[in-house]
Amino acid sequence: MKTTYNLFLFGLFILVAGCKSLKNPIEPNLKKIPINYLEISDSVNSAKVTPKELFSDSLLHKLIDSALTSNLALLRAQNNLLQFEADIQEARSNLIPKVGVFGGYSKRKFGLHTMDGAGNITTPIGDGELIPIHLNDFNFGLQTSWEIDIWGKLKQQKKAAQSRLLAAIETQNMLKTQIIEQVVLNYFNLVCLDENKRIVNRNLLLNQEMIEVLKAQKESGKTTELSVQQFESLSLNYANEILKLDAEIYYTENELRKLCGKFDGVIERSSFQSNKLQSIQINSGIPGQLLSNRPDVRQAEQELLASKADLLTARKMFYPSLTINGSLGYQAYKTRFLFASPESIAYGLFGNLMAPIINLGELKANFKRASSNQIDALYNCQETLLNAFTEVNNSLFAIQNTEKMISNKNREMEKLKESRTIAGELFNANRADYLEVLFSQQNALSAELELMDLSKNQFLWKVYLYKAIGGGWR
Numbered sequence: 001m002k003t004t005y006n007l008f009l010f011g012l013f014i015l016v017a018g019c020k021s022l023k024n025p026i027e028p029n030l031k032k033i034p035i036n037y038l039e040i041s042d043s044v045n046s047a048k049v050t051p052k053e054l055f056s057d058s059l060l061h062k063l064i065d066s067a068l069t070s071n072l073a074l075l076r077a078q079n080n081l082l083q084f085e086a087d088i089q090e091a092r093s094n095l096i097p098k099v100g101v102f103g104g105y106s107k108r109k110f111g112l113h114t115m116d117g118a119g120n121i122t123t124p125i126g127d128g129e130l131i132p133i134h135l136n137d138f139n140f141g142l143q144t145s146w147e148i149d150i151w152g153k154l155k156q157q158k159k160a161a162q163s164r165l166l167a168a169i170e171t172q173n174m175l176k177t178q179i180i181e182q183v184v185l186n187y188f189n190l191v192c193l194d195e196n197k198r199i200v201n202r203n204l205l206l207n208q209e210m211i212e213v214l215k216a217q218k219e220s221g222k223t224t225e226l227s228v229q230q231f232e233s234l235s236l237n238y239a240n241e242i243l244k245l246d247a248e249i250y251y252t253e254n255e256l257r258k259l260c261g262k263f264d265g266v267i268e269r270s271s272f273q274s275n276k277l278q279s280i281q282i283n284s285g286i287p288g289q290l291l292s293n294r295p296d297v298r299q300a301e302q303e304l305l306a307s308k309a310d311l312l313t314a315r316k317m318f319y320p321s322l323t324i325n326g327s328l329g330y331q332a333y334k335t336r337f338l339f340a341s342p343e344s345i346a347y348g349l350f351g352n353l354m355a356p357i358i359n360l361g362e363l364k365a366n367f368k369r370a371s372s373n374q375i376d377a378l379y380n381c382q383e384t385l386l387n388a389f390t391e392v393n394n395s396l397f398a399i400q401n402t403e404k405m406i407s408n409k410n411r412e413m414e415k416l417k418e419s420r421t422i423a424g425e426l427f428n429a430n431r432a433d434y435l436e437v438l439f440s441q442q443n444a445l446s447a448e449l450e451l452m453d454l455s456k457n458q459f460l461w462k463v464y465l466y467k468a469i470g471g472g473w474r
Helices: 002-020 058-070 072-093 115-120 153-219 225-259 287-293 295-316 361-428 434-468
Strands: 098-109 124-126 134-148 321-332 345-354
Touching: 058 072, 058 153, 058 225, 072 153, 153 225, 153 295, 153 434, 225 434, 287 295, 287 361, 295 361, 361 434
Parallel strands: none
Antiparallel strands: 098 134, 134 321, 321 345
């Protein structure tokens, strides 16, 4: 008895010493982020503005609705939420007793030269009968098992499952934001491609008119075949540009169909002149609002909370666990006695208190893994927040920089258009040759297309900023 008591004390000492050496979970301690972006204070934040409120284009709204209801990646993400909900349901069920119905039959025969066999053949069992040599055993009833959560281990498992569900919801929100972003960007790109095609077509017509003038002048001896061929080659160049634009339009339309989960269908869009998307204004707010608006930051926070719960669970695995088992039902050697009450009622109740003492290697490895996962989740949270802040800063700078470039390009284009007009007038007055007209026309077209690209880029950066501050998923 004394030896058993000493072994118990020794095992308890090892358990307590092992638990003391385990580290506590790290509390989230995010690095302090700057107060403002680009040293500019903006109290207004556009993150809570819905995409439909921000992008005032009814045709774009239809595409966004179609993508949110039919995009296959988003449908898969929504389906994956069921798995996390199942994990919560499983963790919650571990907190309550497990009850099941059992029923069975067995037949036993004891050796007659044993204590059981010799005793049974002389012992009455019911209705004056002796216990038969071949003894039947019919049983039916309820069986229960319940692990008492005395340390809160099972509650921590439920907390981890709940945090992972919230993290999965934020992942879905992030995917929704990305899909809306891609729909908007591809839609506006399509609008710009249509406008580029219109610009090139207009220049092609101007070039064709110039060719007719040159042909007439060649007939009168005022110019040569060389000038006609130069402008005809330029027309071929314009025709190739139109073919390139047609290809880009085709690919962009297909990309929009894919985002909307469709194989075919007409992609309706507004014209560049009537489109109001360029005029949208995005207010960045302050960096601290990223914590509540960015889905990826919120997702990283939930993963950090889940890792903390996992670490607490791994720590509590070293503590004793108490399990209570019980059964209640009927048992008899003949079916006609099976439901006789109270004679055939059988029950049992017992508990197990079990604590790991010797083989702790698996538990220590699990705790080490959980501790490493928590540190990784903390670094991931820091990195996600840093990436978010950098994205907003880059977008704000790009918008400001592009606005200056657009201003310069507008002035350049006006001068080039004016020079093209002057070159045409001088050529008609025989005071300039065809090369000056050719160069002025090419330069004016290049400037106009570059201005279109800058306008597109400015809109793209605004959309990036909207996504970077956490907009688009509400």
